[in-house]
Amino acid sequence: MPTDHQTASTTSMLRVMNERAVFGEIFRLGPVSRPELAQATGLSKPTISVALANLGRAGLVREVGLRAGPAGRSALLYEVRPEAGWVLAVDIGRSFVRLVLADLAGTIAARVDDPSGSRNPADLLAQLTGLADDLTARVGIGRADVTLTVFGTPGIHDKDTGALHLAPNLPGWSLPGAVDRLSAVSPSPYLVENDTDLAAVGEATYGLGRDVAHFAYVSIGTGTGMGIVIDGKLYRGARGCAGEISYLPIGEGDPLQDDPAAARRGMFETVASADGIVAAARRLGWAGATSAKEVFDAARAGEPLARRAVEVEVNHVAHALAAVTAVLDLELIVLGGGVGVQGGDLLLGPVQERLPHLVALAPPRIEVSTLGADAVLMGAVAVGLTEARDLVLARTVAATP
Amino acid sequence: MPTDHQTASTTSMLRVMNERAVFGEIFRLGPVSRPELAQATGLSKPTISVALANLGRAGLVREVGLRAGPAGRSALLYEVRPEAGWVLAVDIGRSFVRLVLADLAGTIAARVDDPSGSRNPADLLAQLTGLADDLTARVGIGRADVTLTVFGTPGIHDKDTGALHLAPNLPGWSLPGAVDRLSAVSPSPYLVENDTDLAAVGEATYGLGRDVAHFAYVSIGTGTGMGIVIDGKLYRGARGCAGEISYLPIGEGDPLQDDPAAARRGMFETVASADGIVAAARRLGWAGATSAKEVFDAARAGEPLARRAVEVEVNHVAHALAAVTAVLDLELIVLGGGVGVQGGDLLLGPVQERLPHLVALAPPRIEVSTLGADAVLMGAVAVGLTEARDLVLARTVAATP
DNA sequence: GAAATTTGTATTGGACCTTTACGAACGCGT
DNA sequence: ACGCGTTCGTAAAGGTCCAATACAAATTTC
Numbered sequence: 001m002p003t004d005h006q007t008a009s010t011t012s013m014l015r016v017m018n019e020r021a022v023f024g025e026i027f028r029l030g031p032v033s034r035p036e037l038a039q040a041t042g043l044s045k046p047t048i049s050v051a052l053a054n055l056g057r058a059g060l061v062r063e064v065g066l067r068a069g070p071a072g073r074s075a076l077l078y079e080v081r082p083e084a085g086w087v088l089a090v091d092i093g094r095s096f097v098r099l100v101l102a103d104l105a106g107t108i109a110a111r112v113d114d115p116s117g118s119r120n121p122a123d124l125l126a127q128l129t130g131l132a133d134d135l136t137a138r139v140g141i142g143r144a145d146v147t148l149t150v151f152g153t154p155g156i157h158d159k160d161t162g163a164l165h166l167a168p169n170l171p172g173w174s175l176p177g178a179v180d181r182l183s184a185v186s187p188s189p190y191l192v193e194n195d196t197d198l199a200a201v202g203e204a205t206y207g208l209g210r211d212v213a214h215f216a217y218v219s220i221g222t223g224t225g226m227g228i229v230i231d232g233k234l235y236r237g238a239r240g241c242a243g244e245i246s247y248l249p250i251g252e253g254d255p256l257q258d259d260p261a262a263a264r265r266g267m268f269e270t271v272a273s274a275d276g277i278v279a280a281a282r283r284l285g286w287a288g289a290t291s292a293k294e295v296f297d298a299a300r301a302g303e304p305l306a307r308r309a310v311e312v313e314v315n316h317v318a319h320a321l322a323a324v325t326a327v328l329d330l331e332l333i334v335l336g337g338g339v340g341v342q343g344g345d346l347l348l349g350p351v352q353e354r355l356p357h358l359v360a361l362a363p364p365r366i367e368v369s370t371l372g373a374d375a376v377l378m379g380a381v382a383v384g385l386t387e388a389r390d391l392v393l394a395r396t397v398a399a400t401p
Numbered sequence: 402m403p404t405d406h407q408t409a410s411t412t413s414m415l416r417v418m419n420e421r422a423v424f425g426e427i428f429r430l431g432p433v434s435r436p437e438l439a440q441a442t443g444l445s446k447p448t449i450s451v452a453l454a455n456l457g458r459a460g461l462v463r464e465v466g467l468r469a470g471p472a473g474r475s476a477l478l479y480e481v482r483p484e485a486g487w488v489l490a491v492d493i494g495r496s497f498v499r500l501v502l503a504d505l506a507g508t509i510a511a512r513v514d515d516p517s518g519s520r521n522p523a524d525l526l527a528q529l530t531g532l533a534d535d536l537t538a539r540v541g542i543g544r545a546d547v548t549l550t551v552f553g554t555p556g557i558h559d560k561d562t563g564a565l566h567l568a569p570n571l572p573g574w575s576l577p578g579a580v581d582r583l584s585a586v587s588p589s590p591y592l593v594e595n596d597t598d599l600a601a602v603g604e605a606t607y608g609l610g611r612d613v614a615h616f617a618y619v620s621i622g623t624g625t626g627m628g629i630v631i632d633g634k635l636y637r638g639a640r641g642c643a644g645e646i647s648y649l650p651i652g653e654g655d656p657l658q659d660d661p662a663a664a665r666r667g668m669f670e671t672v673a674s675a676d677g678i679v680a681a682a683r684r685l686g687w688a689g690a691t692s693a694k695e696v697f698d699a700a701r702a703g704e705p706l707a708r709r710a711v712e713v714e715v716n717h718v719a720h721a722l723a724a725v726t727a728v729l730d731l732e733l734i735v736l737g738g739g740v741g742v743q744g745g746d747l748l749l750g751p752v753q754e755r756l757p758h759l760v761a762l763a764p765p766r767i768e769v770s771t772l773g774a775d776a777v778l779m780g781a782v783a784v785g786l787t788e789a790r791d792l793v794l795a796r797t798v799a800a801t802p
Numbered sequence: 803g804a805a806a807t808t809t810g811t812a813t814t815g816g817a818c819c820t821t822t823a824c825g826a827a828c829g830c831g832t
Numbered sequence: 833a834c835g836c837g838t839t840c841g842t843a844a845a846g847g848t849c850c851a852a853t854a855c856a857a858a859t860t861t862c
Contacts (some may be wrong), residue, residue, distance in 0.1 A: 237729055
């Protein structure tokens with residue numbers, strides 16, 4: 001049990017701490033006056049003034065107007081200077097590459113969605129670099145002005161070897177060092193995160209999980225996955241594999257005896273992902289079923305075979321969420337991914353009804369994602385903003401001797 | 402996503418922070434010299450001296466001897482004054498009540514194990530109060546000298562209502578306010594924690610999980626449960642129900658169709674707990690099986706039916722740990738509880754072998770508890786010590802105007 | 803247009819920590 | 833036994849930072 005010991009501080013670190021606190025409150029509260037900052041931080045007015053002077057000199061905050069109060073002198077308002085930092089968010093999806101350039105205030109300045117072709121490292125890198133240059137040029141900043149780049153990819157990024165595991169859709173990226181080549185996209189520091197994890201952060205920051213302390217995002221689509229956000233922080237697990245619900249031992253039979261390929265892919269993913277639904281429909285007698293969307297449409301139209309296939313899916317999803325609830329005891333689970341979003345109307349009610357029968361605990365609320373396909377990108381922005389805020393501040397502090 | 406904002410500090414809070422840091426390092430490093438403390442905290446020698454003077458005046462630390470170095474003046478060593486605080490740990494088990502009185506240094510000064518009778522609130526309270534008085538008297542301190550009392554109980558403590566849920570073995574304790582009556586045992590502040598959670602903390606502090614950041618303790622016995630320790634902190638979940646693996650949807654058939662009572666109890670607990678093993682043995686043809694211990698003994702003797710019953714148990718446990726691994730991605734899982742400890746030799750190997758076939762991820766290490774029945778008690782001591790350290794420090798700081 | 807109120811800043815004082823310097827204590831070698 | 837190098841502990845001086853107080857500036861209300 002490695003317990004983090006309390007840190008000691010010297011006087012000169014106080015200024016850093018307090019400036020950081022002031023900067024953080026400006027982020028949190030938006031345009032805000034000095035008295036409000038004094039209130040929020042517990043610091044005195046003169047201290048706030050000094051901190052604002054330093055932050056202003058460093059170009060991190062700016063005056064933005066006056067607040068007209070009921071009486072008395074109007075207060076100057078301060079806000080984060082948006083151009084103080086830029087976050088490049090990249091979602092490397094199965095069929096699309098999406099990029100967003102956001103300023104430090106979180107405003108999205110430019111966006112690109114590219115239905116890309118090849119996924120081998122060299123082609124993908126060239127494509128990403130070109131798109132990134134497009135975006136920065138469009139906004140009128142240089143490549144070097146990007147504070148931080150955040151990549152969302154499927155699979156698990158092994159930071160020691162630079163390899164990407166469990167991402168069969170990205171051939172060539174599982175070789176050692178392959179992920180490190182992403183540094184070529186932008187001269188900034190960069191982060192590589194699992195796409196489902198980012199989607200979870202996105203939903204937790206901009207979506208339904210905003211005020212929820214124990215939250216998870218469950219993605220069901222071509223594959224399955226889960227991102228866990230606890231107390232506002234992503235939970236990654238010992239090796240970054242937390243939330244790999246593909247491997248939940250849920251479904252009929254025993255993978256060892258049945259099908260080793262399915263075992264490698266994971267029991268839950270095999271039965272519950274899009275092609276698992278198609279397989280279920282076929283097994284039930286609908287030989288011509290080709291896509292999950294088709295099955296859901298038919299179920300909405302009242303087709304009995306399709307409805308039974310959906311029932312099977314409901315059962316699998318309910319069992320998975322039951323397992324997650326038994327382990328994590330969450331407040332809210334948001335359903336996403338292709339199946340989760342497009343089939344959400346058919347899944348949500350039955351799953352919610354089924355869950356209390358499986359776990360005699362207070363079940364979590366279950367909702368369908370509001371961000372949809374943008375969840376990954378928005379999560380990358382959120383992660384990037386949090387990190388970029390620290391980066392610009394650290395840069396400033398270092399430059400104040 | 403509630404993000405905790407950076408706190409601001411004033412100069413006078415620096416002293417508090419630094420004294421806290423010094424005190425923490427003394428805890429962490431044991432008898433330690435001033436130069437070592439300066440090194441560990443990053444503070445200067447004079448500051449350490451001042452902090453030690455204050456802590457000494459408050460009775461929290463004391464000189465303990467000299468360190469003879471290879472050359473130069475010998476350094477005075479400081480350690481926590483054990484009598485500065487006392488933690489009373491209480492394990493309310495199924496057939497035993499165990500109490501321990503530990504000083505602030507963590508030394509166990511007195512212990513009592515009582516094979517108690519009645520479990521209704523009034524009787525149990527009387528018994529606990531008597532035993533607690535015995536312990537304090539034996540050590541020579543007063544009731545009021547106890548800094549903190551930590552109770553370990555089965556079930557989930559609802560802090561809002563003061564009721565204890567999911568603890569069928571403690572009749573009467575599920576009424577609102579019942580748990581609050583535990584305050585009568587000692588005039589100190591008190592905490593009520595789930596026994597399995599405490600056992601997890603015990604193993605994480607004194608047992609096999611000492612240097613592990615992602616850890617869980619899985620208890621299998623009369624019931625089943627899991628305690629999760631992440632980065633040294635207990636993970637409780639949204640309502641304190643995290644780790645209730647009794648409800649993992651693992652086992653044959655569907656509880657809804659089969660047996661509503663089993664559904665209330667939880668699928669996994671029904672099949673994998675001690676009486677689940679007995680039931681499995683009977684189902685396999687051993688009609689006379691009466692206890693899990695008997696089944697394990699027979700399996701060790703080579704009895705075929707018993708060995709098959711153990712195989713069934715292995716399968717269930719492996720599935721449960723697979724689900725836990727898929728969700729949490731742990732480094733280490735420690736197996737405890739009656740079945741876990743006494744049947745560990747038969748379960749460990751087969752489960753470890755089975756797990757990689759169920760999850761294609763790096764599986765966690767699995768070990769059998771070394772603390773055994775003392776895990777709950779030791780966990781209560783660990784939790785109490787952490788908290789008591791803050792309490793005595795806060796008391797001191799408040800008394801220094 | 804004056805009073806009331808709120809905002810921003812200048813000044814003073816206090817709390818804290820570090821640096822520097824020096825005396826105290828100890829071991830080792832001669 | 834004595835000196836020397838080394839380490840430990842403390843004292844004094846200096847610097848940084850923040851709060852409190854006081855006051856000037858700006859704005860609304862009556």
